[in-house]
Amino acid sequence: MTTYRGSCHCGRVRFEVDAELDHVRVCDCSICRRRGALNHRVSKEQLRLLTPWEDLVLYQWGSHTAKDFFCPVCGILPFRRPSDPTLQERRDGIEPFDGWAVNVRCLEGVDLDTLPIRRIHGSHIQVAAPAAAACPDGAIPGDVLRFDVYGRFRLEVVRDADAWEVYQLGTGTRARDVSVLIPSELPADEIASYLDDLFHELGGPGQSVRRIL
Amino acid sequence: MRISGRCHCGNLKLVLEWPGELSSIGVRACGCDFCTKHAASWTSHRDARLTVHVAQPGLLAKYRFGTGTADFLVCARCGVVVAAASLIDDRMYAVVNVNTFEDIDVTALERAVTHFDGEGTGERLDRRKRNWIPDVRILHDQA
Numbered sequence: 001m002t003t004y005r006g007s008c009h010c011g012r013v014r015f016e017v018d019a020e021l022d023h024v025r026v027c028d029c030s031i032c033r034r035r036g037a038l039n040h041r042v043s044k045e046q047l048r049l050l051t052p053w054e055d056l057v058l059y060q061w062g063s064h065t066a067k068d069f070f071c072p073v074c075g076i077l078p079f080r081r082p083s084d085p086t087l088q089e090r091r092d093g094i095e096p097f098d099g100w101a102v103n104v105r106c107l108e109g110v111d112l113d114t115l116p117i118r119r120i121h122g123s124h125i126q127v128a129a130p131a132a133a134a135c136p137d138g139a140i141p142g143d144v145l146r147f148d149v150y151g152r153f154r155l156e157v158v159r160d161a162d163a164w165e166v167y168q169l170g171t172g173t174r175a176r177d178v179s180v181l182i183p184s185e186l187p188a189d190e191i192a193s194y195l196d197d198l199f200h201e202l203g204g205p206g207q208s209v210r211r212i213l
Numbered sequence: 214m215r216i217s218g219r220c221h222c223g224n225l226k227l228v229l230e231w232p233g234e235l236s237s238i239g240v241r242a243c244g245c246d247f248c249t250k251h252a253a254s255w256t257s258h259r260d261a262r263l264t265v266h267v268a269q270p271g272l273l274a275k276y277r278f279g280t281g282t283a284d285f286l287v288c289a290r291c292g293v294v295v296a297a298a299s300l301i302d303d304r305m306y307a308v309v310n311v312n313t314f315e316d317i318d319v320t321a322l323e324r325a326v327t328h329f330d331g332e333g334t335g336e337r338l339d340r341r342k343r344n345w346i347p348d349v350r351i352l353h354d355q356a
Contacts, residue, residue, distance in 0.1 A: 009247045009278065031221050034293045034312050036252020059291045061222065070292030074276050075285075076250045077292055105250045112249070 004107040008076035010012060012055050013043025015078060018046040018070055018104050024104050024115045031068065033060075035077055038112060039101040047079060047100045063143075078106045087165075090158050093174065096144065145188060146213035147195055150203040154212070157182060164191070218313035220293035224268045225286060227295055227309055229346075232260040240311050240324045247278060247285070254324070255308040262348040263307050265296060271352045279280050280334045283341075286351075298349060301338050306345035 006015045029127040032039075059068040066083035070076060079102045085094045106109055135168070143159040146169070154169040155177070164182035168175050186194055195209040203209075214235065218227035231238065240254045247253070265286065267273050276285040276294075283299040298307045311319045329337065 006321075009250050010276070031291075034221050034310075036254075036312055037254075057289070057292070059222070068292070072274060072289050072292075074247065074273065074278075075287035075289075075292040075294050103250075105252065 004109065006078055006102065006106040006108065008071035008078055009074040009104065010076075012051065012069060012073050013049040013071045013076070013078055015042075016048045016050060017042055017079075017100075017107070019102065021104065021110060021115060023118050025101070025118050025120050027120040027122040032120075032122060035103075036075060036105075037080075037101075037212075038104040038115070038117075039080075039082075040104050041082070041097065041099055041101050043099040047102060076106060077103055079103060087158060087160055090144060143188065144213065145191060145211060147192060148208070148210045148212050149195060149199050150207045152202055155180065155195065156213075159188075215313045216317065218295065218309065218311075220288035220291050220313060220314065221297050222288060222291040224272050224288045224290050225293075225295045226266040226268075227313060228264045228266070229309055230262040232258060235317065235322075238311070238322050240319070240322045241308075241327045242324055244326055244328045245279075245330070251310075252264050252312065253294055253310045254312055254319070255297070256322075257308040257345045259344060259347060261346045263296070263309060263346045263350070265307075265349070265351045267351065267353050280337060281333060282338060298351070299338070299341050299345065301342055304347060304349075305349040306341045306347055307349040308345055 001018050003016055003018050005014070005016055012071045019040055019042050021040055024040050026032070026038060055071070056069040057072045059070060060066065063083055067081035069079060071078070071150055079100045082097055082101050084096050104115065104212040105112065145157045147157065149155060154170050156174065158165045158167065163184045164186065166177045166180040166182060168177045180198065182191060182194060192209045192211050196203070199209065214230050216229040216231055218229065219225060238256050240256050242248070242254050272289040274287040274289040276287050277284060283297045285294050286296045286298060287294045293313060294310055295313045296307050296309045298305055310323060332340070
């Protein structure tokens with residue numbers, strides 16, 4: 001693990017990151033294409049901001065799950081919180097990522113031309129976005145909700161373009177549960193009470209299904 | 214041909230009237246620190262015409278560095294740099310960032326890496342007068 005120093009261009013934003021730069025991610029979505037960012041993901045603890053958070057501007061759009069931080073003076077984006085995994089990524093077993101995507105362009109002492117590139121086709125995710133109009137209550141394909149059912153088991157509910165998909169969560173396991181059907185048009189904030197109706201015989205007095213994500 | 218471009222949030226929009234076909238657009242990836250960090254890739258033509266539409270003037274950041282002879286037009290809402298403008302002898306010249314172009318696969322455009330590090334200020338301004346877009350308007354749509 002190497003510690004790199006990083007900054008925007010004008011110097012208002014400075015940071016340090018511990019990383020093993022074995023690759024960079026290049027995405028072709030509408031924002032990455034404009035920024036040309038070379039991203040490398042690190043855990044939360046591996047990034048240390050040396051200047052005040054207030055000196056950064058936060059930009060969010062679309063699903064509002066990603067957080068782009070940039071310098072308002074020179075416009076450079078030093079790092080971002082990636083968006084939540086897409087539905088396909090969830091199906092492939094990819095967990096939500098809780099760390100940072102650091103823009104390797106901002107790091108000192110890195111030869112950008114020699115880093116292996118991992119191409120990410122973020123633009124394809126955007127193609128699916130219009131389907132969001134069909135989702136109830138502002139739900140967006142790829143939205144992930146989790147519920148605790150009376151402490152007995154946990155369910156993960158994932159928004160597909162036109163349906164809610166249900167998964168049983170175990171310790172380190174996740175399996176599709178087709179026996180639980182949630183109406184496609186049910187808004188996200190009504191799923192907990194819907195599950196209560198479904199599973200009420202399992203619950204004790206005063207217990208209710210809790211949303212945990 | 215007419216090319217549209219914009220920052221990500223749409224606060225800054227470009228209309229570039231280009232005197233030729235797509236294949237005639239050459240892209241220059243400058244090797245300076247600013248352009249590297251922005252991954253900015255520039256193009257210009259001495260017979261082109263550029264209009265920059267600004268929806269919210271308060272969210273247009275003009276960033277200067279180095280010789281201080283060009284303003285880099287950055288959207289203060291989304292951080293994208295759309296163009297650089299330089300006022301020389303009372304005329305505004307500009308280059309545009311092709312990464313902001315819409316409906317064009319900019320990865321297919323011909324690219325060259327350029328370095329202007331050793332250039333003097335006089336040489337730099339002369340080069341801009343020769344190569345940059347000489348017909349530039351920045352319009353505040355709100356007004």
